[in-house]
Amino acid sequence: MIALVTGASSGIGKDLALNLSDLGYELILVARNKKKLNEVANECKTKVKTVAIDLSKEENCKELFKKYKNVDVLINNAGYGIFGEFNKTGLDDELNMIDLNIKAVHVLTKLYLNEMIKKDSGRILNVASSAAFLPGPLMSTYYSSKSYVFKLTTAIYEELRRIKSNVKVSVLCPGPVNTNFNDTAGVSFSVKGLDSDYVASYTIKKMFKDKLVIVPGFMNKLSVIGCKIAPLKILLKIDYNIQRKKEK
Numbered sequence: 001m002i003a004l005v006t007g008a009s010s011g012i013g014k015d016l017a018l019n020l021s022d023l024g025y026e027l028i029l030v031a032r033n034k035k036k037l038n039e040v041a042n043e044c045k046t047k048v049k050t051v052a053i054d055l056s057k058e059e060n061c062k063e064l065f066k067k068y069k070n071v072d073v074l075i076n077n078a079g080y081g082i083f084g085e086f087n088k089t090g091l092d093d094e095l096n097m098i099d100l101n102i103k104a105v106h107v108l109t110k111l112y113l114n115e116m117i118k119k120d121s122g123r124i125l126n127v128a129s130s131a132a133f134l135p136g137p138l139m140s141t142y143y144s145s146k147s148y149v150f151k152l153t154t155a156i157y158e159e160l161r162r163i164k165s166n167v168k169v170s171v172l173c174p175g176p177v178n179t180n181f182n183d184t185a186g187v188s189f190s191v192k193g194l195d196s197d198y199v200a201s202y203t204i205k206k207m208f209k210d211k212l213v214i215v216p217g218f219m220n221k222l223s224v225i226g227c228k229i230a231p232l233k234i235l236l237k238i239d240y241n242i243q244r245k246k247e248k
């Protein structure tokens with residue numbers, strides 16, 4: 001069995017990869033940093049191939065698929081956030097983030113899903129965020145990108161169910177997790193983050209139970225429920241205040 005994990009050089013992706021290796025999966029690990037990928041590979045118990053590419057480039061996503069078509073599990077995890085008021089953040093930075101957080105997930109999901117449907121087996125886990133349920137002032141583009149990943153995955157789930165496919169899709173929606181995410185986004189969490197090895201082992205367990213939406217952590221589950229019932233304008237005020245506290 002083979003699993004391909006994007007963003008596997010650190011954080012949640014690295015721990016998802018290690019968990020899958022413990023279960024006996026051979027791995028294809030993708031990220032830009034070859035050295036870090038090789039370090040993760042050395043920690044794995046199974047056979048690993050590392051692919052150092054920038055997934056924000058569409059052609060790289062297509063090349064990756066061409067080279068490694070045959071996977072049983074695809075995990076679209078690579079992603080990052082940008083903090084700041086929408087009128088002040090850089091357009092090029094945001095477009096690059098959209099290319100990674102949305103476009104790469106879209107392209108890889110489509111290509112691998114079609115292949116899996118042909119075989120009538122396989123599974124895809126897309127990493128969104130609890131941000132998918134919030135409007136996200138001060139991180140508007142990041143939150144919107146995760147909303148896209150959530151909607152795309154849940155819609156595909158229903159399409160697969162209607163055709164009685166054995167292909168499974170899940171979407172991971174974590175709250176704060178202790179990884180490099182904060183440094184990349186230039187923020188610090190205003191609440192305590194979960195450990196990424198806990199998030200990864202919980203996720204892998206739920207994914208293999210065919211859970212559609214995976215929300216690790218009790219407080220995160222509560223906040224997702226809160227987001228669904230709170231009036232939008234109140235949610236916006238609360239969310240803005242929480243986000244403001246993240247500023248370094």
Ligand SMILES: NC(=O)c1ccc[n+]([C@@H]2O[C@H](COP(=O)([O-])OP(=O)(O)OC[C@H]3O[C@@H](n4cnc5c(N)ncnc54)[C@H](OP(=O)(O)O)[C@@H]3O)[C@@H](O)[C@H]2O)c1
Nearest residue numbers: 007009010011012031032033055079129176177179180181
């Ligand atoms: N940490 C949190 O609180 C949190 C909460 C909810 C959701 N998430 C989501 O979880 C996912 C993983 O993030 P993380 O928290 O584990 O952060 P992380 O430690 O910064 O990991 C991000 C991973 O994505 C890779 N990556 C970044 N840009 C890339 C590119 N252009 N092409 C290929 N790979 C790229 C990074 O590797 P290279 O730098 O080597 O390319 C790294 O392996 C993200 O989608 C994030 O939005 C995180």
